[in-house]
Amino acid sequence: MPTESGFLVELTRIRDERTHRPVLESLCLKERKRLLNSVPLVYALTSSRVKMVTIAALRPSVDRLPSILATTAISIILYLLGCLIYNVFFHPLAKYPGPISRATSLVPYLYGLASGQHHTIVKELHQEYGDVVRIAPNKLSYITGQAWKDIYGHKKSNEVEMPKDPQWQAADPNAQHLVFSTREKHGHFRRLFSNGFSDRSLRAQEPLLQSYVDMLIDGLERAANDNKGPVDIVQWFNWTTFDIIGDLTFGESFGCLENTEMHSWVNNMFQAIKGNMVVRVMQEIPVIAPYSNTILRQVLPARALQRREDHFRFAKEKVRQRLNNHAPRPDFMDNVLRQPPGQGLTFPELLSNSALLIMAGNKMQKLVDELATAFPQGDMITIETTSRLTYLPAVIEETLRLYPPLAVGIPRLVPDGGYIIEGQYAPAGTSVAVHHLAAYHSDGNFEKAECFIPERFIDTAAFRARRDVLQPFSFGPRNCIGKNLAYAETKIILARLLARFELALDERSRNWIDQKTYVIWGKPPMYVSLKLRQQQEQAVRNKGQTLPTAATDMDNQATLNSIQKAVWEGRLPLQITLAPSESRTYDKSDPYLISYPRVSYLPSLLSRLRAFYSATLIEPNSQAHDGWFSFEGVPLKWHLPVGLLYDLYAGADPASKGSGGNSDDANWAADSTDDPLPWQLTVHFSDWPDEELVRLDADGMVMNDAFINSVKEADFLRNGTAKGIMSLSKEDSSGLWRSVQDVDLPSFQRISNILLPSPNQPFRNIPIRIFLPLPPDSGSPSLKVFQSPVPPNLPTSNMAASQAILSRASATPQPQTLGSVLHTLLPNLFPSRRTPVLAKPVLHGAALPMSAPIEEVVRSSAYGDGWVYLVIRMMG
Structure with missing residues (x-):
């Protein structure tokens, strides 16, 4: 030295x-x-x-080193001891119950998150300590209905909404994100997306949903016939769910059911969710939190980082494609894309399924019995028909209680000033949450909480329960926007699955519900054995055997064709004037006169009208697709055919003038006065009524999509499946709409016959919509629409007594007439099946006879989209 x-x-x-x-x-x-x-x-x-x-x-100073180290160690120990004493005795949460280990340190909490056991640990803590538990030094867990309201419920305008805990926020706090946005942004986002999840949109999306359930059932049927042993039903459910969500979000599926494998993007998403739990744990440690993303980039292998980049790149590309293309039917983005520039969004994510029902034993058999009674042929299981069942929704509610989509709670942070939760003060900065699994498995909330008892949601008096605790899709303004879709999807899948197959749980999946969770469940395979039910096997053997109908006779078929030809040749004289407020000459503009086909649609006239009024329009920059029509101040629905609009608003009644015929039609008579013609309409090229009408676009795709979507709904009702319309070529799909625009009946018949059941093949249901105009002083909307699945044949209970005593095998089905349909749907207006007493049905301007077979009415007189639109007119 x-x-x-x-x-x-x-x-x-x-x-x-x-x-x-x-x-x-x-x-x-x-x-x-x-x-x-x-x-x-x-x-x-x-x-x-x-x-x-x-x-x-x-x-x-080598000699002083031990004393320096000792001093440092003692300081650290004293600091930790001081923190421990403070957290246990002096912390604002010291009064809340919970184990000392949870009060003193984050370690037990972080271990639960990292190990995937957080949900079970919190459940056990609540079983020991009650409705509220301190699960970490600065975190509280609740399991009561009042806590849902206090933490997640709607707040008054002058109250502060509890924000999401920063540890559970998106990686970019400034991201424009539906889930992690501010209160104001979230309200804006939700309004844009809500229409895509409304009941109306759900009905429009049902054909697509049913088409993927068809693929699921067909795939499971092949698996059952292959006799290769049990199948993983969770895998099939996931394939179906993500194909539906992909189609509704991006305009095309992920191809999971078609390829019988999960798409790589979906796999990456599952891996990312699990990996995010590691990030969440790191963000809970103050020393590491600021550097968590940097540390991960250094630790993760390059392949994992590349998968992450590929994941985001794929999503962006899919969204970009959807933004540039028109979907053939309404989807999640449909309403968003109609917003003015600058108010659009990205895409949502949601929804999960559970397969717990398969483990429910005799409860599943009870549900099978209900389905067998409601759908004896195993067909027409739809959103509407399943909504009438009792046991199925109870089974789903009980499944969601025992196995909720999220097992843990999404924490909120108490804002400045603190908050009263469950009657106790929670100081500012406290992380609070209601934990789903702990709340739903609490014996204090549900009697026999660990047992699968759907009856608790039917006979509410027999089972003690705090039902306001059950919020599987969360609560308040940020609850799951996809709740209706999730319920509809689950009902249809379960109903069709159990109606088609007998299911038996494989021994390997006996303890399937014992799972880890990383926000979402880490679902292992659930192996089940499949067997076609006996009636389904019989249906397969009898496939191709059809019941005779009135339309099988060749002469009768020729009659139906001639009626259809007359319907398509029907025309209405129209007199269209430009709105005075938009005309340079005020009310001096010449009217536009035309004889227009009844089966056509008003927007097809807009280009001609824009050119006709080009010299008199005040606003020269208005475009043809800015145009809309009104009658006596009422905006006209452009997606309805002209003939229907006239029957609705102008009071058409060219009743058949006493042609003799059947006695049950004798009461039909013509009105004494004719309706005023031409029909006088007003066209506007500004001030679009957004509250009443969906905006058109320059290339006509919005109008085309609305027509095709209506065709899909009718096709699904007629055939009980959407396979036909979903497999229609793009050329035929556009050709169908073009044939209606051009009033080209031969071309229309060529394409529509692909979708129609053959004359000797009965319909599954009748596509019929009934419009009932109401008086202005009724206190209701001026128009009421009835739509319900109508079978082509009368139910057995409505047959004649002589037929009712016959066995089902030998009884001849009795076709429904127009009178029987109206008597079933509107018994107060049509007390008789034979004679119109109080009201009469009008179609294409004609009052129809009550004896007309309803299936023949569809084949001969349906509009171009396949629907029979009846207008009900009061008599006298």
Whole structure:
């Protein structure tokens, strides 16, 4: 080791590399003394190349090192002990019950998150400590209905909404995100997306949903016939769910059911959710939190980082494609894309299924019995028909209680000023949450909470329960926007699955519900054995055998064709004037006169009208697709055919003038006065009524999509499946709409016959909509629409007594007539099946006879989209 004098000699030799003068000469006396008296190791520059050389300390302090370390250790211990004492005895949450280990340290909490056991640990803590538990030094867990309201419920305008806990926020706090947005942004986002999840949109999306359920059932049927052993039903459910969500979000599926494998993007998403739990744990540790993303980038392998980049790139590309293309039917983005520029969004994510019912034993058989009674042929299981069942929704509610989509709670942060939760004060900055699994498995909330008892949601008096606790899709303004879709999907899948197959749980999946959770469940495979039910096997053997109908006779078919030809040749004289407020000459503009086909649609006239009124329009920059029509101040629905609009608003009634015929039609008579013609309409090219009408677009795709979607709904009702319309070629799909625009009946018949059941094949249901105009002083909307699945044949209970006593095998189905349908749907207006007493049905301007077979009415007189639109007119 060099001496002091040796060190000084070395130091004096060091020269400044810029001035080449000795370094010590550039230091003042005070700086020299400080340098020479320094205790740590001294580093000096030994050459102009800036080499570092270590030299011995002038006054080594090796002897003091143990005392420094001891002092540091004692300080740390005292600090931790002080924190422990503070957290247990003096912390604002010290009064809340919970284990001391949870009050003193984050370690048990973080271990639960990282191990995937957080949900079960919290459940056990509530079983021991009650409705509220301190699960970490600054975290509280609740399991009551009041806590849902206090933490997640709607707040008054002057109250502060509890924000999401920062540890559970999106990686980018400034991201425009539906889930993690501010209160104001979230309200804006939700309004845009809500229409995509409304009941109306759900009905429009049902054909698509049913088509994927068809693929699910067909795939499981093939698996059952292959006899290759049990199948993983969770995998099939996931394939179905993500194909539906992909189609509704991006306009095309992920191809999971088609390829019988999960798409790589979906797999990456599951892996990312699990990986995010690691990030969440790191963000809970104050020392590491600011560097969590940096640490992960250094630790994760390049392949994982590349998968992450591919994941986001795929999503962006899918969204970009959807934004640039028109979907063939309404989807999640449909309403968003109609918003003015600058108010659009990205895409949502939601929804999960559970397969717990398969483990429910005799409860599943009870549900099977209900389905067998409601759907004896296993067909026409729809959103509407399943909504009438009793046991199925109870089973789903009980499944969601035992196995909720999220097992844990999404924490909120108590805002400044604190908050009263469950009658107790929670200080500002406290992380609070209602934990789903702990709440739903609490014996204090549900009697026999660990047992699968759907009856608790039917006979509410027989089972003690705090039902306001059950909020599987969360609560308040940020609850799951996809709740209706999730229920509809689950009902249809379960009903059709159990109606088609007998299911038996494989022994390997006996303890399937014992799962880990990383926000969402880590679902292992659920292996089940599949067997076609007996009636389904019989249906397969009898496939192709059809019941005779009145339309099988060739002469009768020729009659139906001639009626259809007359319907398509029907025309209405229209007199269209420009709105006075938009005309340079006010009310002096000449009217536009045309004889227009009844089966056509008003928007097809807009280009001609825009050209006709181009010289008189006040606003010269208005476009044809800005146009809309009104009658006596009422905006006309452009997606309805012209003939229907006239029957609705102008009071058409060219009743059949006493043509003899059947006695049950004898009461039909013509009105004494004719309706005024031409029909006088007003066209507008500004002030679009957004509250009443969906906006059109320049290339006509909105109108095309609305027509095709209506065709899909009718096709699904007629055939009980959407396979036909979903497999229609793009050329035929656009050709169908073009044939209606051009009133080209031969081309229309060629394409529509692909979708129609053959004449000797009965319909599953009748596509019929009934419009009932209401008087202005009724206190209701001016128009009421009835729509319900109508079978082509009368139910057995409505047949004649002589037929009712016959066995089902030998009984001849009795076709429904128009009178029987109206008597079933509107018994107060049509008390008789044979004679119209109070009201009469009008179609294409004609009052129809009550004895008309309803299936023949569809084949001969349906509009171009396949629907029979009846208008009900009061008599007298």
